[in-house]
Amino acid sequence: MRKVDLDDLHIFRSVVREGGVAKAAARLNRVPSNVTTRIKQLEDRLGVSLFRRQGRNLVITESGRILLGHAERLLKMADIAEQEVRSGMAAGVLRLGTLESTAGARLPPLLSAYHLQNPGMSIELQTGITDALLRMLERFEIDAAFVAEPFEKGRFSSLPVFxxxxxxxxxxxxxxxxxxxxxxxxxxxxxxxxxxxxxxxxxxxxxxxxxxxxxxxxxxxxxxxxxxxxxxxxxxxxxxxxxxxxxxxxxxxxxxxxxxxxNRTHLIWSDDPSPPLQALMALLPMLRNKRQMDMAA
Missing domain, CATH: 3.40.190.10 (Periplasmic binding protein-like II)
Structure with missing residues (x-):
């Protein structure tokens, strides 16, 4: 039996993101019947249901959520590999969530240094409150987030930042x-x-x-x-x-x-840090050092 490949995962993720087969088919430039067949073949191959019907809508199952997490990671790694091979330099996108207070008071010098030192990488910034950022991280909508205590630390890897x-x-x-x-x-x-x-x-x-x-x-x-x-x-x-x-x-x-x-703010993430996230983490001491210099001034 053929193993799951990246194309399967791409179609599956598109159905999740678009909220249904018809919109996913339009996005992928495929006919809806082809998308439906590929999803059914994927479910048969894995022996689980990835979606369930709720009225006219498709709702992802728990098995589907597990697969989505792996799909996001594998597809992101494939994108990074292609970009690095084509450009000859480290590349990738970091989807970063942050508190508005952190974005306003802490991140500008960090982001400036990040873009200067990593021209092949970029950051997509999303602001929100702590609980909202935690939910986005659980749904793999972001790769990492700056959140404030108190929060449930056991679900994610975390690093106190400032x-x-x-x-x-x-x-x-x-x-x-x-x-x-x-x-x-x-x-x-x-x-x-x-x-x-x-x-x-x-x-x-x-x-x-x-x-x-x-x-x-x-x-x-x-x-x-x-x-x-x-x-x-x-x-x-x-x-x-x-x-x-x-x-x-x-x-x-x-x-x-x-x-x-x-109060302490942490950087949290759910998987092994990607190259863009590792690049950000390497710059985190800048936040601490800048704060110390500001306090001494």
């Missing part, structure tokens, strides 16, 4: 915030569910038996700082990011308890 300080912020001229009880009934301005900073704040309030008032969710730290500056509520943010925010001077800071103030 530490940061979290701070509460409120509009200037407002009362001081000295403990959790000062937030009772207050409007909290945070990222959506799944944000590590938000989780840390909510857990602190719950430990102290404090119930906030409304919770306003924003997808951008710029919006959070602007909302807080307008006296709409209380926020939590990276102190370093606040220094770079346009309205950073329009808010006042309130220190969190020492056990909550410090």
């Amino acid at each position: 530490e940061e300080e979290l701070t509460l912020i409120s509009a200037k001229g407002g009362p001081k915030i000295r403990n959790a009880s000062d937030l009772s009934g207050q409007t909290i301005v945070v990222f959506p569910h799944g944000c590590s900073y938000r989780r840390r704040l909510v857990e602190w309030l719950a430990e102290e038996g404090v119930s906030p008032g409304r919770i306003l969710e924003f997808g951008s730290y710029h919006a959070i700082v602007a909302c807080v500056a307008a006296a709409t509520g209380i926020g939590i943010i990276s102190a370093e990011l606040l220094e770079r925010a346009v309205l950073g001077t329009a808010v006042q800071r309130h220190p969190l308890p020492a056990r909550l103030r410090g």
Whole structure:
């Protein structure tokens, strides 16, 4: 019996990505019956169902998810091999997820050095909150991600990259915030569910038996700082990011308890690091050294 080849995996991945046979066939410039036959042959060869019908839609099965992970890795390796052979230099694409705070405060010098030292490699950047980035990594939509504690570390390989300080912020001229009880009934301005900073704040309030008032969710730290500056509520943010925010001077800071103030950001990945990821990891000491120099300045 013929073994699974890269063409099989490419067709299978296309059906997953396009959400069905018809769209995958159009993308692959094949007739739908050919795509259907190839998927059926692949299922017969593996002895499992890769999709199941849900109404008019095809839904990937658990076996399909397992195969998808291997397909993504093998097809990526094939692309990298072809690019390197054609160009004569290390090549490839790194699909990198990152917190918005990391993208804004930490990554610019790192990405600049990456592109300078690795002209044959490129980075596709995707921002999101920690939980969203973890889901993207599980679905092989990204290759690695910068996420903040707390997160479930056992599922992925992880490398601590840098530490940061979290701070509460409120509009200037407002009362001081000295403990959790000062937030009772207050409007909290945070990222959506799944944000590590938000989780840390909510857990602190719950430990102290404090119930906030409304919770306003924003997808951008710029919006959070602007909302807080307008006296709409209380926020939590990276102190370093606040220094770079346009309205950073329009808010006042309130220190969190020492056990909550410090926070670490990790680089996480699920497989053996690809050459583009290895190239990025080689530059990570730059982040630590730059932070140390900034603190000493």
